[in-house]
Amino acid sequence: MTWLGNVPLFGQIGEYYDIAETWLVNMANEYILQIHSERMPPNGSGDTSYHYAHLRFLLITATVGTLIWTIADKRKNYNTAYYWLLVIIRYYVAMHALFYGIIKLFGQQMIFPPLSALATPLGDFLPMRLSWYFIGYSGPYQFFSGAVEFIAGLLLLYRRTSTLGAFVAASIFLNVMMLNLCYDIPVKLFSIHLFLLSNFLLLGDAQRLLNFFVFNKAVQPVQRIGLPTKQMRLAQIGLKIVFIGLFLIKPLYEFAIAFDQGASPPKLTTGIFSVDQFKGNAADSLRWKDVIFEANSSGSIQTADTLFRQRYRRGYFSYTFDTLKHTIAFKKFASDTSALFTMNYVMPDTNHIALRGKIRDDSVLVTLKRQKRHFQLTERQFHWVSEANR
Structure with missing residues (x-):
């Protein structure tokens, strides 16, 4: 019933309905269905254990209601x-x-x-x-x-x-x-x-x-x-x-x-940077191999450091930077109010960046150099005539 949030005055009704329904599903699962001992609540996935318990609850409720209605109504x-x-x-x-x-x-x-x-x-x-x-x-x-x-x-x-x-x-x-x-x-x-x-x-x-x-x-x-x-x-x-x-x-x-009005937020730069040096006491698996700054204020690092959002062997981050203090604050999510850590940056030209700061109380110096990487996929190729498979 969350879609009722779009309807004036009905959003609160939908919220109360969802609370009551969640309570009923959990009670039914605990005492009757016993499908999942622990139910993952709804999140980005629409197929969590809660959703399956919810589906079974609705099927049983609909079946019982149909039988009662069929017998009682003539x-x-x-x-x-x-x-x-x-x-x-x-x-x-x-x-x-x-x-x-x-x-x-x-x-x-x-x-x-x-x-x-x-x-x-x-x-x-x-x-x-x-x-x-x-x-x-x-x-x-x-x-x-x-x-x-x-x-x-x-x-x-x-x-x-x-x-x-x-x-x-x-x-x-x-x-x-x-x-x-x-x-x-x-x-x-x-x-x-x-x-x-x-x-x-x-x-x-x-x-x-x-x-x-x-x-x-x-x-x-x-x-x-x-x-x-x-x-x-x-x-x-x-x-x-x-x-x-x-x-x-x-x-x-x-x-x-x-x-x-979809202007991209302020960004430090855009591109793929190799790590020329990484000075610090971090383990090899936590050291940065490359850093990518996206076209918006986000990016990723080739590292196994779980301080970042880990996905596909890369640590993803969002950032904000202060051009007056020359600092860049790394966050896990763009909506986070506090930063994971903050580093000072020096950018002598568009191809080089130096970052200096503390990560987990470890003083770190990272120097980055822009890589000239070209991806054929970004060419958006289209050919009416193709003389060979490409």
Whole structure:
């Protein structure tokens, strides 16, 4: 229910709902399911042990609720309930298709491989990171995939185009699901849900779709359920306008503003620097082999020092620097308020940097020299005519 945070006055309700749901899932897992003795809470991964306990809890709750409802309720049909269920699912899928479409349109989901990634041996990458850079490498391809998701979301907003929208969404999320499953991307459960929900929207039109695409039979127009009163129809239009404003116009405006004002933060320099000398008492594994400063105020170091964020045999960092005091403060994350350590820097020219300071109470001197490294991948090559495999 965290998506309710986008809706005024509903954010607090969603927060309380999440707290209550988390408590119920943990209690059910501890006393009934007993799947995981320790549950990793939700984080950057969507496939943690908590998510699997949560899924089992919902399946059991839905099954028990269905049995009770079936026994207690004697109505012959649920046409109205089915109609509203389709509406809720349609807007839920549309919301996520629009969101992921918009961030891809502005190139914000997958990024072009930074220098640190280009300098990392291919064999060190995990499958997810490889797939992420594969998509981020090509801006036009990411824009295309985002545009298709965006169109699917738009089509789902209107009943007349909802079947086509569900068809497009099912195709998109099938591809996303297979990417997540085959490249071990930790959003498997969520992508499977979006794929299944898209197909659920098509179930009501299954016979008509089979007649049209497979059996070559005439297809009659579907009979839509209309709202009985003018007030309800006006309320429906009002809610649709609110939804479009919150999940279409507002995100588009915010991303457009951020994209237009997306000036990179102040940086010391950009490039790959070899370490000419590293003076200090650090063990060999902690010594720096090279330093990369990215196009923003971040970078990485070839070192096994766990003081930094370790990924793919490199230590990643963010930094801020003071041009008056000539100091550079190394941080683990850009949002950190305190630095891991601070060093004085001297930069006589763009090709040389000297860093001096204390790391773990060890006085360290590091001198850096720019490397002239060229990566063919950054050339963004494209050839209509290719005389040979390249």
